[in-house]
Amino acid sequence: MDHIEILGSVELLEGITPAELQTISLICKEISYNNGDVITLQGESGEDLYIVLDGFVEVLHSGTTPEQSPRTIVHLGKGQIFGEMALVDHGPRSATVRAASDPTKVLVIHCDDFEQECEKNHHLGYVVMRNIAADLSFKLRHRHFADR
Amino acid sequence: MPSIYKVSYVVPGEDHPGAILNSGTPPHKGDVISLGSSDFEVIEVFDLVPPRGDFHYLHATLVRTSEKP
Numbered sequence: 001m002d003h004i005e006i007l008g009s010v011e012l013l014e015g016i017t018p019a020e021l022q023t024i025s026l027i028c029k030e031i032s033y034n035n036g037d038v039i040t041l042q043g044e045s046g047e048d049l050y051i052v053l054d055g056f057v058e059v060l061h062s063g064t065t066p067e068q069s070p071r072t073i074v075h076l077g078k079g080q081i082f083g084e085m086a087l088v089d090h091g092p093r094s095a096t097v098r099a100a101s102d103p104t105k106v107l108v109i110h111c112d113d114f115e116q117e118c119e120k121n122h123h124l125g126y127v128v129m130r131n132i133a134a135d136l137s138f139k140l141r142h143r144h145f146a147d148r
Numbered sequence: 149m150p151s152i153y154k155v156s157y158v159v160p161g162e163d164h165p166g167a168i169l170n171s172g173t174p175p176h177k178g179d180v181i182s183l184g185s186s187d188f189e190v191i192e193v194f195d196l197v198p199p200r201g202d203f204h205y206l207h208a209t210l211v212r213t214s215e216k217p
Contacts (some may be wrong), residue, residue, distance in 0.1 A: 077169025142156040
């Protein structure tokens with residue numbers, strides 16, 4: 001399966017045109033991780049957005065004091081995005097994400113490259129930002145049920 | 149394009165954090181799914197939000213059935 005076909009089934013890009021999909025595919029690169037590899041680290045600066053292609057990643061959040069050990073808050077599987085908050089607010093990573101399967105394959109998009117494409121093409125920018133908002137909303141709803 | 153089902157899986161009353169993943173088919177009550185080292189039975193499925201485009205958004209409640217060695 002090539003990247004265009006994969007990207008066509010990712011919610012982040014739902015609603016964009018085939019030409020826009022082609023543009024995005026040119027700024028993606030595929031990376032494979034082993035189980036336990038750290039992909040992003042809470043508190044560090046983040047410049048990439050990730051899409052899970054295969055396997056699972058584990059999202060861990062550390063408490064506010066050093067005594068509180070990191071807690072797994074969700075597993076994300078095929079088609080899910082993480083690191084998207086860096087694209088929205090340019091803040092530090094809000095959680096640590098590590099590979100939870102062997103292998104874990106992800107597509108990586110550098111946020112600057114993505115932002116440039118969104119600035120050049122406002123339809124693309126609108127659709128991507130709407131889809132990021134929908135994804136964050138879905139994750140919040142998931143948390144509400146997980147915390148019941 | 150065929151439908152894609154984005155599913156929020158939650159295991160109430162356990163430490164397991166649940167999962168979110170896309171699938172080409174929707175989960176059904178009675179299905180057994182694997183998340184990490186454990187198997188779970190689906191006991192409830194409902195639409196979390198209305199579908200948009202090719203995407204359907206579901207929530208599934210799970211109970212643990214087994215721990216893999």
